[in-house]
Amino acid sequence: MYDQVAETARKTLDEYLEKAKTAGVQRVDYSVEYGAAKTMIAETAPKKFGSDLIVIGATGLNAVERLLIGSVTEYVVRSAKVDTLIARIPMQKD
Structure with missing residues (x-):
């Protein structure tokens, strides 16, 4: 189950990362964490x-x-x- 949640989170974050790049953001750091x-x-x-x-x-x-x-x-x-x-x-x- 954790793997599915992490994969869904990564996909969602990747979509936001693309939007940020399109808006001109040059660097974005992110990670998927539990807690x-x-x-x-x-x-x-x-x-x-x-x-x-x-x-x-x-x-x-x-x-x-x-x-x-x-x-x-x-x-x-x-x-x-x-x-x-x-x-x-x-x-x-x-």
């Missing part, structure tokens, strides 16, 4: 890649949802030892 997303992003990834910046998306959770289920982005911002940039995409109008 709690918040600690992997805030602690493990910067050490593994020697990163000095984490770019992470805003999830759009409201206050109640954030209280009940937590927020990876919030944890990363509060816990990471490197600078963090939160990218927010515009909300779509219905």
Whole structure:
């Protein structure tokens, strides 16, 4: 099962990598890891890649949802030892 999940993740990341290259991004590093997303992003990834910046998306959770289920982005911002940039995409109008 882990192999299937990892393969699906790699395929998805490869699609995003192509979009990034098309948009002019010259270098993208990524890896598929197992563990709690918040600690992997805030602690493990910067050490593994020697990163000095984490770019992470805003999830759009409201206050109640954030209280009940937590927020990876919030944890990363509060816990990471490197600078963090939160990218927010515009909300779509219905």
